[in-house]
Amino acid sequence: MGQQLLILGGKVIDVRAPVGSHARIVSVSTNAALPIPLRPSRAFLVKGATIPDGFGHYIFLESTDRGIPPLPDGAEFTVLPRNYAYLGDGDIIRISPADAAVRVLFRASSSHNSFLVTEQCNHYCLMCSQPPKRGDDSWIIRDIERAIPLIPKATPELGFTGGEPTLAGEQFLSLLRLAKNHLPRTSVHVLSNGRAFKDYRFARQYADIGHPDIMIGIPLYSDVAPLHDYIVQSNGAFDETIQGILNLKQLQQQVEIRVVIHQQSLPRLTQLCEFLARNLLFVDHVALMGLEMTGFTKANLESLWVDPFDYKDKLSEAVGVLEKAGMNVSLYNHQLCLVNNDVHPYYRKSISDWKNEYAPECDGCARTNECGGFFSSAMQVRYSRHIAPFSPNKR
Amino acid sequence: MTLPVLLDFDSQIYSGDALQKAAYRCIDRITVQLERNGSLLSCRIESNLGVDGYDFAQAVEEFQKNVLDYQLRERIRVETEPLRNLVLGIAFSRTGLQGGE
Amino acid sequence: MSKFLDKGAFLPPSDYKLLPLKFDRLSHGQYVITNFVGEYLVIADDDLHNLIAHTLTPSAAIYPDLLAKHFVYAPGQQAPLQLLALKARTKYARLANFTNLHIFVVTLRCDHSCPYCQVSRQSEDRAAFDMTTEVADKAIEFVFRSPSPAIKVEFQGGEPLLNFEMVKYVVRGTKEKNKVFQRDLQFVIATTLSLLTDEILAFCAEHDVYLSSSLDGPEDLHNANRPRPGRDSHQKFVAGLEKARGALGYDRISALMTTTDKSLPRVKEIIDEYLRLGFGGIFLRALSPYGFAIKTKKFASYDTAEWLNFYKEGLAYIIELNRAGIPFVEYYASIILTKMLTPADPGFVDLMSPSGAGIAAIVFNYDGAVYPSDESRMLAEMDDYKFRLGHLLENSYEEIILSDVLMDALETTYTGSVPMCADCAFEPYCGADPVYHYATQGDMVGRKPESPFCHRNMEVFKHLIELMRDDAEVRRIFYGWANNC
Numbered sequence: 001m002g003q004q005l006l007i008l009g010g011k012v013i014d015v016r017a018p019v020g021s022h023a024r025i026v027s028v029s030t031n032a033a034l035p036i037p038l039r040p041s042r043a044f045l046v047k048g049a050t051i052p053d054g055f056g057h058y059i060f061l062e063s064t065d066r067g068i069p070p071l072p073d074g075a076e077f078t079v080l081p082r083n084y085a086y087l088g089d090g091d092i093i094r095i096s097p098a099d100a101a102v103r104v105l106f107r108a109s110s111s112h113n114s115f116l117v118t119e120q121c122n123h124y125c126l127m128c129s130q131p132p133k134r135g136d137d138s139w140i141i142r143d144i145e146r147a148i149p150l151i152p153k154a155t156p157e158l159g160f161t162g163g164e165p166t167l168a169g170e171q172f173l174s175l176l177r178l179a180k181n182h183l184p185r186t187s188v189h190v191l192s193n194g195r196a197f198k199d200y201r202f203a204r205q206y207a208d209i210g211h212p213d214i215m216i217g218i219p220l221y222s223d224v225a226p227l228h229d230y231i232v233q234s235n236g237a238f239d240e241t242i243q244g245i246l247n248l249k250q251l252q253q254q255v256e257i258r259v260v261i262h263q264q265s266l267p268r269l270t271q272l273c274e275f276l277a278r279n280l281l282f283v284d285h286v287a288l289m290g291l292e293m294t295g296f297t298k299a300n301l302e303s304l305w306v307d308p309f310d311y312k313d314k315l316s317e318a319v320g321v322l323e324k325a326g327m328n329v330s331l332y333n334h335q336l337c338l339v340n341n342d343v344h345p346y347y348r349k350s351i352s353d354w355k356n357e358y359a360p361e362c363d364g365c366a367r368t369n370e371c372g373g374f375f376s377s378a379m380q381v382r383y384s385r386h387i388a389p390f391s392p393n394k395r
Numbered sequence: 396m397t398l399p400v401l402l403d404f405d406s407q408i409y410s411g412d413a414l415q416k417a418a419y420r421c422i423d424r425i426t427v428q429l430e431r432n433g434s435l436l437s438c439r440i441e442s443n444l445g446v447d448g449y450d451f452a453q454a455v456e457e458f459q460k461n462v463l464d465y466q467l468r469e470r471i472r473v474e475t476e477p478l479r480n481l482v483l484g485i486a487f488s489r490t491g492l493q494g495g496e
Numbered sequence: 497m498s499k500f501l502d503k504g505a506f507l508p509p510s511d512y513k514l515l516p517l518k519f520d521r522l523s524h525g526q527y528v529i530t531n532f533v534g535e536y537l538v539i540a541d542d543d544l545h546n547l548i549a550h551t552l553t554p555s556a557a558i559y560p561d562l563l564a565k566h567f568v569y570a571p572g573q574q575a576p577l578q579l580l581a582l583k584a585r586t587k588y589a590r591l592a593n594f595t596n597l598h599i600f601v602v603t604l605r606c607d608h609s610c611p612y613c614q615v616s617r618q619s620e621d622r623a624a625f626d627m628t629t630e631v632a633d634k635a636i637e638f639v640f641r642s643p644s645p646a647i648k649v650e651f652q653g654g655e656p657l658l659n660f661e662m663v664k665y666v667v668r669g670t671k672e673k674n675k676v677f678q679r680d681l682q683f684v685i686a687t688t689l690s691l692l693t694d695e696i697l698a699f700c701a702e703h704d705v706y707l708s709s710s711l712d713g714p715e716d717l718h719n720a721n722r723p724r725p726g727r728d729s730h731q732k733f734v735a736g737l738e739k740a741r742g743a744l745g746y747d748r749i750s751a752l753m754t755t756t757d758k759s760l761p762r763v764k765e766i767i768d769e770y771l772r773l774g775f776g777g778i779f780l781r782a783l784s785p786y787g788f789a790i791k792t793k794k795f796a797s798y799d800t801a802e803w804l805n806f807y808k809e810g811l812a813y814i815i816e817l818n819r820a821g822i823p824f825v826e827y828y829a830s831i832i833l834t835k836m837l838t839p840a841d842p843g844f845v846d847l848m849s850p851s852g853a854g855i856a857a858i859v860f861n862y863d864g865a866v867y868p869s870d871e872s873r874m875l876a877e878m879d880d881y882k883f884r885l886g887h888l889l890e891n892s893y894e895e896i897i898l899s900d901v902l903m904d905a906l907e908t909t910y911t912g913s914v915p916m917c918a919d920c921a922f923e924p925y926c927g928a929d930p931v932y933h934y935a936t937q938g939d940m941v942g943r944k945p946e947s948p949f950c951h952r953n954m955e956v957f958k959h960l961i962e963l964m965r966d967d968a969e970v971r972r973i974f975y976g977w978a979n980n981c
Contacts, residue, residue, distance in 0.1 A: 126500060223564040225573070230506035242575035246582070268560065275564050278535065278839055279579045300500065320972065324979045325838065419915055423945040460521075467548055468518065468919050475516040478577075479532065482516075485581035486588075 006086055009103040013062045013079040015095065023096040025105070025146040026057055030089040041150075043078075043095075045087055057095065061085055078102065090152050094143055105147045113151075114159030114189075115144045117172055121163040123193055124233035125219075127260055127304055129295040132163055141171050148178045157187045166196035173205055180211045187213045191258075194218035195237065197244030207251035215254040215284065218245060221265045223275035231264050249282055256285040260292075262304040266311055273318045277325035286322055288315070290333030293381035301382065308338040309386035316340045336371035337388050348372070365389030397451045400440040402459070403432065409462060411436060413469055417461035424454040507554045512568040515576065519544060520921035520958075528961055533583040534835045534924035535565045538965050586839045587924075590856075595642040597845065597857035599650045599870060600635060600666055602627045603659035604862055608688060608724045612756065612784060615877050616654045626659050627862040634888035635860040636669045641893045646680040650708070652859075652870070657691040660699075667703050684708050688722070689736025689749075690729065697743035707740055709733065711751040711773070713759060713766035721756055737773060746774070755781050760802050763810035767824075771817075777825030780810050782952060785936050786874050800948040804955050815963075818973045825977050829960060833978035835925045836960070845869070847927035847953075849911040854885070854902045864888045866896050868905065871931045883931060905930040909940050916944040922957040926950075 017024075026043040032052045034042065043057035051058065051069060058077040061084060071077060078095050080087075080102060087093070090108030095101075106113050118140060121132035151158070158179060165172050179188055188211060197203040218241060222228040225238035248255050257276060261269060276286060290308060291297060297304055308315075315331075320342070322329045329346045331339070339347060350356055350372040358365075358373045365371070367390040374383055404414060411429065414436055418427035424446050428439045440458065442451040519529045519539075527544045530536045539547070539558060546552040547568070552559060562568045569576035590596075604625040606616035617625050639647060649670055651663050667683055674681055683705040700707065712718040715730040722729040740749045751770065753759070759766060763780070770778045783799050810826065817824045834842040845852030854868030864887050867873040872883035883905070886896040896902075909928035911917035917926070932949050933942030944950040964971040 124500070224508070224560045225563065225570065226503075226506045226508045227560070230501075230503050233501055235506065239573045239575045243578065246575075246578055271561070271564060278837075279583065281839055296500075317972070321975065324976050326979065416915070416919065419943075420945055422943055464519075464521070465919065467545075471514065471517060471519075471548060472919075475514050478513075479516040482577055482580045483584060485577060486584040 007081075007083045010081070010101070012095070012100050012102050013081060015076075015078045015097045015100050017057075017076040017095075017097040021097055023094055023098070023143070024057060025092065025094050025143055025150065027150040028059065028087055028089060028091040028093060029055070043093070045089075059087070059093075092147050092150050094147075105143065106151055108152055108155070111157060112159070113155070113157070114161050115147070115175075116162055117141060117144065117160050117165035117175065118163040118168050120167050122167065122195065122234060123164065123237065125296065126231055126233065126264065126300045127262060127291055127295070127297045129292045129297070130161070130163065131295045138168070138171070141168055141175065144175055145178060148175070149182050151183055151186070153183060153185065155183060155186045157189065158183065159189045159191070161191040164193055164196075165190060166192050166202075169196075169202075170205075173209060176206070176209050176211060176214070180209060184212060188215070190214065190216045192216055192218060193232070193237065193241055194244035194248070194255075195240040197247050198240045200247050203244070203247040203251055203253075206248075207253055215256055216248065217256040217258045217287065219258045219260065220272065220276070221259060222268050223272045224268070227264070227268060245280065245283070254284045256287055257283050258287045258289060260289045261306075261308075261311065261315070262291045263306045264304065266306055266314065269311075269314055269318045270321060273321040277321055277327060281325060281327065283327070285328045285330065288318065288329065288331050292333065292375055293377040293383075294375070298381060305382060307384045307386065308334055309384050312338060312340050316342050319343045319346055333372065333375070335374065335384065335387060336367055337365075337390060338384055338386060359383060359387055361387040362389055366392040397442045397446075397448050400455050402438045402440065403435045404438065404462070406431070406434055406436045409436060409466060410469060413462055413465035414438065416465040417458055420461050421454045421458050424450055425458065427458065508559050508563060509570045510554055511571060512550070512552070512562075513571055514548070514550075514568055515566050515580065517567050518919060518921040518923070520954075522958055522965075523962060526965075528921055528958070529567060530921045530924055531566055531580070532924060533566075533580065533587050533839070536836060536921075536961060537561055537565050537567065538961065583839050587841050590841050590843055591850075593642075593644040593646075594855055595858050596644045596646055596843065597648045597650060598635070598639045598642075599652055599857065599859040600627065600632070600662075601652050601654075601859065601862045601873065602656050602662040602666070604654040605658045606654040607658070607690060608655070608722050608729060610722050610754075612721075612754065612786075615874055622659075625654070625862060627662050627860075628864075629662075629665060631860070631862075631864040631888055632662060632666050632669065634864070636666065636673055638858075638860070638866075638888065638893055638896075639670065640673055640677050640679075644679070646682070647674075648682045648684065651683075651685045651687075653686070654862075655687060655691060656685050657687050657696060660696055664699060667699075667705065671703070682706070688729065688733060689740060690724065690732035692736045692739055694743075697740060700740075700748075701744050705744075707744070707749045709737070709749060709751050710754060711770065711775075712753050712756075713762060714769045717758060717762060717766070718769075720758060721754060734773065747776075751775055752779055753781055755783050755803070755806070757783075757799070757802075760806045763806050764813050767810055767813055767817075771822075771824065776823065777827050777830075778810075778814075779827040780807050781828070782949075785932065785948070786871060800951050803952065807956065808959060811959075811963075815970055815973065819969065825980065828956070829974070830977035830980060832925050832957065832960060833974050837975055837978040844927075846929060847925065849909075849917075849923070849926065849928045850906045851909055851928040851930050853883075853929075853931055854897075854906065860888060864890075866891075868902060869931050871935065875931065875935060882934060905940055909933070914941050914944075916950075920954075922954055925957050926953050 028045050029042040030045050030047065032050045036054050039054040040056045042055055043059050044052060044055040045059045051071060053072050058071060058075055060077060060079045062079055062082050088109055091104060092106035094103040094105055118137055119133040124132065160175065176188065179186065220228060220241065221231040228238040229235050245255055257280065259265065259272065291304060319329055330348045331343055331346045332348050336347065349370060356373040357376050357379055358368060359379065362368060414429055424443055426441050426443060430437045440455055516532055517529050519527045522528050522538060525541050527539050527541060528536050529539055543556065543558050566576050566580050604615060604617045605619055609618060619625055649666065656663055663685060670681065683703060685705060686708045689709045711733060712721045718730040719727055737749060753766060767778055783803055811829060814824055814826050831842045831844045831847065834840055843856065845857045848856055857869060859867040859870055859873050861867060861873055866885045866888060867876065867883055868885060875882065876884055883901060885899045885902055909930045911923050911926060911928050917923055929949055930940035933947060934940045937943065964974055
């Protein structure tokens, strides 16, 4: 039995706010005893009978057996469907009265919060999990600018993704400065194709932010340009990405190489790892990742899908190359029963904590607590035919 | 004492350099004298002292293969020498070591 | 979906450009190509000719490997040039660090009388054959003139333990001076282990001194090579080994073999002896040309062929051990494999160009004379002072390091510009060895076709490449060795 997939955005049941008012970005509070000066900037999530005064906004979860209790005069409120019951103290949401919409931007209880900076992208990866959209979505950045100051200071980690975040240029760099400013103890992880950093001045501006703990995850899908460019559907991508990586490392910035393993990248996976060990030995981390069954992957499934069980030996070989060269390696998005024992030291349980599910074949497995399980998308689309539970004594 | 072998090479196709380098490579077994002969480069190949018939024949065969190899190497060198200098220049562009001690 | 372009839109170009490359022949009608940072690729004869003639088609199976290993690139690409530059800089980085290994010959006195050794004396005369503190002080000063962040001080002889007072003096003196310079220091004593005492071991333990010893093989072979009063060299070695491991740590004692003609038919037994005594690997060393071997030219051809059989047999045996799950390394191969398979330089003095002699390593003789290598000091003991760079008490650091003989040796023997080496595909893996060629041919450059050094090394390079070509598991094993350097 897995968790239900969390809903992060959608329509509200009802919202009351002054006419023509803009979207609100608010931090959720469940603390009825919150000191008064802090209340106007927060939204109180009503779960019990108590409705404390003074909050800037109130959130109710839809319920059939009672109406909205009396609120202080003029108080704004939103009624959310019951499936937002997961909301908790410190979460940040965007409420848009104009189109009666809500979006959860930040979950305090999660260790994997990520801001999507833009849906625009200059690549069109065959397996893109966040298919690009054209059109000006710079309002997203303005939302993030308002959200960052609300994020709890003790948050360990924060991500910036897209689309391609660097397409927002200077605005993107400002977000990073803002994060450094408000959240100096929060690790930042950026996902980018790295091409913008081919421009040394831009790389320099990025480095000059001087963030104490930031890493850029940059995909490389092959050791040769034709194959990489094909997978990302952009000629010249490989050449510019490498130049970007070199500039970043020259400026002593942390860089992670990300590789998604599928039918196209698999035949040269070992050669790619040898290429990394020979040419990019100085990168800080290599992340080998399983295919996510969402976005464009579904459209290209027949040319992407390969059962991980069928490539487990090649995976061992590839990991062996990186590991012998002394590089830091992690393996994500695979099920534990589909990989060889020799990669277990590099196996990471999960890349995101809110997408995990297990298959019926997993019943009775003694090692589910070590295994990342599946993305829900895998359950719906396709997963390995070789899933088999570990018996309690099997190692 | 094995008889010398005489080989002629068309000087429009084979360079004196390639022939000399090819000869040098087998110098432990044969000694080659080169002479210009009109449009030909003539090679007189003799075995070194103590080299028997089979080893000599093998060295002559190797010499001929080496000629082709060195001809190819010359072509590669000419084509890629500027690039080698470019890359080394990039490699040491920030070391401050250019300009002598 | 039609909005995705197929592979046809992303083909490698047919108008590719060549990057600098060299080639040589392998077995089975194949060639090996190498670039100037040591990456290699086995290529079929017709693929090579097509490659150079610019008629290689984008669909050729070898094309991606040619791109990935930087033998060709697409017009307009910048990354290949930048990556090659980076790899070149990495490979040459050690050069700027200059001298790492400093050898102190603290005495010529020895308790052994090995027939091939040129440098030992059976004598009690300390005054004649021991290093003085005056010389040692100057040598220590010299050491810190090197910019290298890592400094290795190695004690040799004769038998250094016979002048242990000097060993202690130099260790203490160097560490004292290092308080200012803050380098990463390492100390090694080259010794037979026959004269170890508890006092000596206690000092070594206290100051992190490693021991480098000699093990030529099973007892009869070892003792035949290394006569000593009591004919118990091997026994003494084993006892000393155990004692030293207990006092200093298991991995603090390494062993090197000396290969003589008696060793050549017995490689498996020698390896077994190393296994038996718990070593993690062996360095299958070449025959030394010094001493009596120089006088007989026969050394050249016969011995090289025999040695290659010895080496290949030994290596094959070691590979079988690895396949059976026993980790055991052949160190000569691993040094070469580091150059072939990784961007790092292993810093092995004998395979360096410019020559490692004098710049990567330097020798302070007991009498104060300075030599660029151990072998050149051996020549001096045979009255050939060609490579005597100077004297610690008479010449400055500059006079010694910038001496004509050293400069000549470095410049004239640089493999990038000498006959045959300049065009050789294996040049990135090889080295200049001016002392060897001077000793065997009378000329520092030497005629490489007549050089056992060249013949031996080329054969080993080809052999390693062919082994990896023919067996993926060997490649995997070798890849592990390459990264251990």
